[in-house]
Amino acid sequence: MANQGEEKQVLLYLMGPFLLSSDRGDLHTPTGQKTQALIALLAVAPRGRRSRAWLKDKLWSDRSPPQASASLRQALHEAKKALSKLSCDILTADKQNISLNLESVWIDIHHPESFLESGDQDPQAHQFLEGIDIQDPEFEDWLTNERRVWTTKMEEFMAQESGRRKTGSSNDASTERGAETSGRTAASAAGAGSSTSQHIAIGLLPPIVPNQSPELTTLADLIVESVARNLGEVHPIDIYDYRDTGMEAFGVPIGTGPDLVLRIRVKSAGSDLYLSLLAYNVANQKLIWSYTIHADQEDALQFDTLTISGFINQNVDRLANSFFTHSLDTFSKLPSNYKTGYTALNYIFRLDEKYLTAAESLLTESYDNDPQSNYLGLLAYISSFNIGENLGEFTDAKRLATIGHASEALEVDPFNSITLACIGHVHGFVFRDFETAADLHAQAVELNPHQAFAWDHFALFNIYTGRYQEALKAAHRACYLGSFSPLRYSFDTTVCMAATLCGEYPTAVRYGNRALSRQPRFGAAMRYLIASHGHLGNVAEAQQHISRLRTISPDFDLPFVRENGLAIAENEGLQRMIEGYEKAGL
Missing domain, CATH: 1.25.40 (Serine Threonine Protein Phosphatase 5, Tetratricopeptide repeat)
Known part of the structure; x- marks a missing residue:
């Protein structure tokens, strides 16, 4: 973070735990989490400005207007107190709005190069507002979206920096990847390119494999095909297959072909493999990102192992995020029906x-x-x-x-x-x-x-039909495969359900809490958490979840459960739930 303190007196860190300091390193982080959240909400707001009504809705949506106003005044007082030690006019407020003077604050998310300088180059190493726990559903929705946005931006920056370091310049990159080829005859599987169809189009490039090994080439082909297939199972995509043409990234036609091209690179060292997926934006011929894993060669060649499945799913989730959250300018111009x-x-x-x-x-x-x-x-x-x-x-x-x-x-x-x-x-x-x-x-x-969604619902089916151990095994697989999916809270919930019915209550509580931290309104997670807390003797925690659950399911009570409102077909599992509810005081 060279020279940042020469220009700005206030340093604000949002990636990782919230931290507020002076340019000399003196810490002034407010202790209250809602005060921290207030500053963060303003720090990422357009022009650093938000209305009082908007802020109250995000931090105190479950309180009456007078209570929410009083709480906002208290949080604002604490924020001003922390910031006043750094700059007298950095935080201002009137009757309608509250503003943070962004010109006076250095904020880490706007300076991704600082992570390169610090040597911390893993975008997954820090989470946006790591550890913050605001028990408000509106704030949690906002936080989930912001975490996805900023993690993606960090990944894209790191990928571009990595590509820049490897290639030196765009001209060098063109030379390194090979001259343009004439392989422009590859056909789309759907018969139309992105310029004429309602689908995003993806091109598959020949893999980079040591010594053109047939086994490793087959593995690379299977991986890139699975990535494309998984992506297209939620929303249809058009596929351009250039693997038999010798096409290079910069030989792909712009405007009439794919929007993005994928390539698998394999490196081997003895019994170890290093598998990378490279994604290039065809419009500007830039590397969007790359992702690499290390695997045992014998294990990887089995293909359907968890290591390979996890690699496939993580790349699918990154691709989906790039396409469908408009995190890249190229794709922000696509019509909504894409x-x-x-x-x-x-x-x-x-x-x-x-x-x-x-x-x-x-x-x-x-x-x-x-x-x-x-x-x-x-x-x-x-x-x-x-x-x-x-x-x-x-x-x-x-x-x-x-x-x-x-x-x-x-x-x-x-x-x-x-x-x-x-x-x-x-x-x-x-x-x-x-x-x-x-x-x-x-x-x-x-x-x-390799589809996390399919394994998750296979687990749910086993829950409803009384095969709880099989359900727990499938649920853990879905959770692993979908660890970067925006639906991962649902996968966590399924583990919570299966673990409860298997009597593994600490596991159920851990995964249930994870699910609710990402989606506080998920009734399924609450229902099984209540039973697990009951069996563990955590009555106070169970009662809190009962109160929250009844705000969305007012009829939730023991008669409802005894009438099999949980859709559990097997009596032993149903009795386990009822006993847990009784111990919880339902």
Whole structure:
């Protein structure tokens, strides 16, 4: 952070634990977490300015207006007290707004080069506002989004710096990767490029493999194909396969071909392999990011191991984030219908009735314009949230529509593992047709053993049918594969559920707390946490979750559970839950 203190007296660190200091290194971090959160909210705000109403909604959404106003005044007083020791006019307020003078503050997220100077070059090493715990759902939603945004920006910066160091300059890079080839005849699997279809297009480049090893070439091909497949199972993409043409990154046509190209690089050292996935933006011919893992060669060549599956999923989540959260300028210009599947899935898992309705409308309209099984599968899947999370009504008409969506989705494409998992969940959880559900879930994980979503729903099915150990094993696999997924709180919840039913209560509490830290309104996590806390004798913690759960499920009580409101088919598991609730004081 060279010379930063010569210009600005106040240093604010948001990546990692919140820290406020002077340019001389004197710490002035306020002790209150809501005071820290207030400063952070202003630090990332446009022009450093937010209305009082907006801030109250983010930090005290569950309080009455007078209480929220009083709490904001107290937090503002503490923030001014901390900042006044550094600069007299850095924080100002009037009747409507509160402002932070950004010109007087050095903020680490706006200076990613500082991480290079400090030697800490791993974007995953620090989390945005690490350790902050504000028990407010509106703040948690904001925090989840900000963490995703800033982690992605750090990853992109580090990847660009890495590419710059390796290539020296754009001209050197062009020489190193090879001259342009004439391999422009590769066809899109969907028959159309990004300029004419409603899908993002991805190109697959020949892998870089030592000594052109057939075994390692096959491994590289399988990995890049799985990355493309996983990405396309939520929202359809067009694939340009250049692997047999000798095409290089800078030989890909701009404007009429793919938006992005992928390449696998393999390096070997004895029995060790180093696998890298490189992603290039075709429009500006820049390396967007690269990601490398170390693996045992014999283990990696098995392909369906957790190491390779994890590598595939992490790259898929990074790609999806780049495409569908508009973190790259190239993709921010794409029409909204290029990301329907991801937008709808995000809406569904926000656990809000208005977003669920918006997802339904978006999917219906998109299917009319672009018939895809993904959209129908998600339309049917929404019914499980109508029932399981008490969001909206599940009427007779909705029931018939769900049956129709499920049937038609399988006719359109019976080979999409996410669609199969969605429809399997509908048959098992909503319609209690376990025989059909068993077939669909088995097909989903067999067709794509690298899909976290499929393993998570396979685990849920085993929970509902009483196979708890199998459920816990599948849930842990989903959690590992989806460790960077925006849906990971749902995967954590499934581990919590299975662990509770297996009697592994400390594990259940750990994963349940993780889930609620990311999605505080997830009723499923609360229901199983209450039972586990009851069995562990943590009555106070259980009562807190009971109070929170009843704000979204007012009818949650023992009679509801005894009538099998939890959809547990096996009596021993149901009795375990009831005993936990009784010990918790439900």
